[in-house]
Amino acid sequence: MLARRIEDAGIPTVVVTMMPQTAAELVTPRIVGVEFPFGHPFGMPHDRHTQRLVLETALTILAGAAAPGTRIDIDVKWPQPRGEAYKSWQPAEPSPIVAQLLAQRSDSH
Numbered sequence: 867m868l869a870r871r872i873e874d875a876g877i878p879t880v881v882v883t884m885m886p887q888t889a890a891e892l893v894t895p896r897i898v899g900v901e902f903p904f905g906h907p908f909g910m911p912h913d914r915h916t917q918r919l920v921l922e923t924a925l926t927i928l929a930g931a932a933a934p935g936t937r938i939d940i941d942v943k944w945p946q947p948r949g950e951a952y953k954s955w956q957p958a959e960p961s962p963i964v965a966q967l968l969a970q971r972s973d974s975h
Contacts, residue, residue, distance in 0.1 A: 882907045895934035903951040
């Protein structure tokens with residue numbers, strides 16, 4: 867993982883991720899976990915409060931964690947239902963590779 871390589875160069879890192887358990891399994895040095903849809907690790911556009919909370923949490927971990935291995939999960943609820951949120955960030959038409967994969971899936975059923 868890139869964060870570990872940067873850490874090996876002597877530069878502390880913190881990763882904000884929607885997959886904190888996976889990041890922990892990959893031994894990511896410092897982790898801020900958020901339960902947000904992919905593509906929105908700092909919250910919704912124009913939501914300054916949530917964006918600031920995520921940033922301040924990341925900076926606190928960066929400044930206060932003496933060693934790698936720190937994980938903090940932020941307990942902020944996404945303001946729309948999960949299914950609706952995931953649909954809202956996807957394009958109206960799938961990319962060519964996704965379209966091909968969907969076609970293959972439907973052909974196999």
